[in-house]
Each structure stands twice: as C-alpha cells, then as structure tokens.
Amino acid sequence: MTGGLYAVSDLHVSYAENRAVVDRLRPATADDWLIVAGDVGEVFADIERTLRLLRDRFARVVWVPGNHELWTHPNDPVTLRGVARYEALVAMCRELGVLTPEDDWEVFRGEGGPVTVVPLFLLYDYSFRAPGTTTKEESLRVAYKSGVVCTDEMLLHPDPYPDRESWCWDRVAATERRLADTDPTLPTVLINHWPLVREPTDVLWYPEFAQWCGTDRSADWHVRHRAAVAVYGHLHIPRTTHYDGVRFEEVSLGYPREWRRRGDEPAPMRRILGGAA
Numbered sequence: 524m525t526g527g528l529y530a531v532s533d534l535h536v537s538y539a540e541n542r543a544v545v546d547r548l549r550p551a552t553a554d555d556w557l558i559v560a561g562d563v564g565e566v567f568a569d570i571e572r573t574l575r576l577l578r579d580r581f582a583r584v585v586w587v588p589g590n591h592e593l594w595t596h597p598n599d600p601v602t603l604r605g606v607a608r609y610e611a612l613v614a615m616c617r618e619l620g621v622l623t624p625e626d627d628w629e630v631f632r633g634e635g636g637p638v639t640v641v642p643l644f645l646l647y648d649y650s651f652r653a654p655g656t657t658t659k660e661e662s663l664r665v666a667y668k669s670g671v672v673c674t675d676e677m678l679l680h681p682d683p684y685p686d687r688e689s690w691c692w693d694r695v696a697a698t699e700r701r702l703a704d705t706d707p708t709l710p711t712v713l714i715n716h717w718p719l720v721r722e723p724t725d726v727l728w729y730p731e732f733a734q735w736c737g738t739d740r741s742a743d744w745h746v747r748h749r750a751a752v753a754v755y756g757h758l759h760i761p762r763t764t765h766y767d768g769v770r771f772e773e774v775s776l777g778y779p780r781e782w783r784r785r786g787d788e789p790a791p792m793r794r795i796l797g798g799a800a
Contacts, residue, residue, distance in 0.1 A: 526554025526582060526633040527798015528640070531791045532716065532756025533562040533589070533775035536569050540779040544789055545573060550581050551799040554633055556640075557581040558795065560756040560774055561589025561716030567601035571615050578619050583629070585622045587642045588612060589716040589757060590735070594678035605682030605690070609644070624698075630709065634797020638751055639705050643715040645695055645741055648688035651721050651733040659688070659734075666731040673735040695740045702748050710751040712795060718755045719744050720766055723773065727758065745769040752795050761791070 529550075536542045550557070557577055563570045563586075570592055578584045592612055595604045603611050616623045624644040630637050652662040666672050675687070684690040705711065713719060717737040724733035736757060745753045745767065752770045759777035763770060776782055776791040 525797075526550075526552050526556060527794055528556045528558070528631050528633060528635065528638075528712065528796040529792045529798060530558035530560060530714070530754045530772060530774040530795050531776060531793065532560035532754075533759055533777050534559070534564070534573065534791075535562060535591070535776065535778060536564045536573050537566070538779050541776060544776060544782075544791065545576070548577065548580070548792055554582050555798060556583040556585065556631055556633070557792070558640075558642075558712075558714055558754055558774075559584060559586045560714055560754055561587050562591040562756060562775075563589075565591045565594050565596040566599045567611070567615075570612065571619070574616065574621050575619050578621050583622065583631075584620075585640055585642050585714065586616055587624055587714050587716055588644055590673070590675050590679055594674070595680055596678060604680040605684065607682070628701075628705065630706075631712070631796065635751075636796065637709055638796065639709045639711045641702070641705070641711050641713050641748075643698055643713060645698065645715055645717065645719075645738060646687060646691035647717055647735055648691040648738045648740070649734045650739040651724055651736050653731045653734060662731075662734050666734065669729070669731050671729040671731040673732065675735055691738055692740070695738060702744075705748070707749075710749045712752050712754060713745060713748065713750045714754045715741070716755060717757050718771070718773070719753055720771075722766055723755070723758060723760070723764065723771065726760060745771075754795060761785075761793070 649659040653665040656662040
C-alpha cells in the first residue's frame with residue numbers, strides 16, 4: 524500500500540459553509556485513510572450522511588465521538604441519551620463500515636506504517652480545572668460566574684451514569700485494559716476528540732473552558748502506549764505541538780467565523796503519516 528493517513532475533526536456540518544468544505548474533501552490516492560476525530564455534527568442524520576459520504580471516498584474511515592455527537596439536541600428526532608445514544612452512533616458506523624472505538628483496532632500499513640490506529644472515547648472529568656480552583660464545584664462556579672459554560676452542561680447527558688466524570692472514568696479504565704493487549708512491537712496513533720494532555724488548553728482565550736477538555740488520567744498515555752502521533756480536536760486551534768517528544772496534531776475545522784480568520788479556502792484535512800503534503 525502507498526496511501527497516507529489523514530485526519531480532520533470538528534466539521535460542524537450544521538453550517539452550510541462547513542458542508543461545502545466537507546464536500547471538497549477528497550483522498551489523494553485510493554489507499555488513503557481518514558480519521559474523523561469527533562464533532563461531525565449534532566443531529567444524527569447529519570452525522571450519518573457525512574460519514575457515509577466520506578466512507579464512499581476513502582479506503583478506511585476511523586471515527587471517534589466528540590461532545591456534539593453525544594448531545595441530545597432539541598432539533599434531533601433521535602432522542603436517545605448518554606450511553607444509548609453513543610451505542611446507536613456505533614451501530615450506525617458499523618452499518619457504514621466506519622471504524623469506532625468499540626471495534627478491533629486495525630494496523631495502518633501505508634506510508635509511515637505499520638502503526639496500530641487506536642480510536643478512543645474517553646470524555647472528560649473536570650480535572651483540567653479553572654485557575655485557582657481545587658475542586659470540580661469551585662471550577663464550575665468560576666465558569667458560571669464568568670459566563671463561560673459548555674453547552675454539554677445542558678445537552679450531554681451521562682445516562683445511566685450519575686455524572687459525566689463517572690462515565691469518563693469507566694471509559695478510561697476499560698480502554699486501559701484494551702491498550703495493554705496491543706502489539707508491543709508497533710507504535711500507535713492515538714485518536715481522541717479531547718486532548719490526552721492538559722497543555723494544549725493553556726492557549727485557550729477562556730481558561731475556564733479547559734474543564735470540559737479532557738482528563739488527567741490520560742496524561743502519560745502518549746508515552747506509555749508508544750504513540751507515534753496523538754490526534755485530537757475540540758479546541759478549534761489547529762496546530763502541531765510536541766510533548767515528551769511525541770507529535771500532537773489538533774485537526775479541527777471549527778466554525779466558519781473561526782476558519783475564516785485563517786483564510787477563505789480552508790484545507791482542514793491534515794497529513795498524519797505518509798501521503799501527499
């Protein structure tokens with residue numbers, strides 16, 4: 524195989540401008556893989572339509588959920604909440620032939636491989652707390668007082684878990700067990716909608732928002748689990764950084780008002796391994 528591994532996230536296809544961007548996404552070769560690192564959209568039908576389109580174009584599509592896919596949005600006829608909604612999204616992806624965090628992890632053998640491609644769903648647990656706070660309750664109070672509150676608080680339901688952090692901790696523990704069984708001779712590409720480490724949130728305009736951006740429990744995964752690259756989105760700050768010698772790629776498209784500041788012709792698909800520059 525000569526294909527490359529590419530990634531994009533935060534397509535937010537509820538915006539017509541973003542749907543036009545997605546319609547222009549094309550592989551460079553018939554062997555190219557595409558990672559979609561969450562936040563395709565909020566409405567189930569939009570998510571399905573977009574993933575179907577991409578699956579028809581790329582040799583392999585790998586999806587992980589973002590917070591927006593997990594919302595129970597008032598405009599969505601699909602009213603499932605929490606785990607039930609996530610499981611319905613996974614079932615839809617399997618019908619399309621799109622890989623999810625619940626499927627067997629596959630080895631990419633194109634340029635830059637072989638690597639084990641590891642889609643993750645970890646959520647967050649409020650451990651990236653607002654500056655000067657030591658508890659979730661304090662951190663949330665600061666956020667509400669400042670008016671910087673993630674819509675997840677209203678639309679992302681953790682059912683049947685009592686709260687989002689309990690769901691996160693269960694996901695972290697189950698994923699750790701799976702990671703222990705990966706081939707120890709191969710590097711990995713770790714994919715999660717939220718950054719695995721706290722440092723990317725240091726550049727947020729509103730530091731209070733960091734508490735909805737990850738968990739400290741994955742802070743060393745890029746080292747312990749042999750990451751060649753860690754891919755994430757969520758922050759809408761596309762860039763390349765390095766932590767402990769590991770490359771981190773933030774691959775968000777973001778909202779039109781954001782990507783227009785970077786130019787009128789966004790090219791959000793980022794090369795992760797091999798492929799055309």
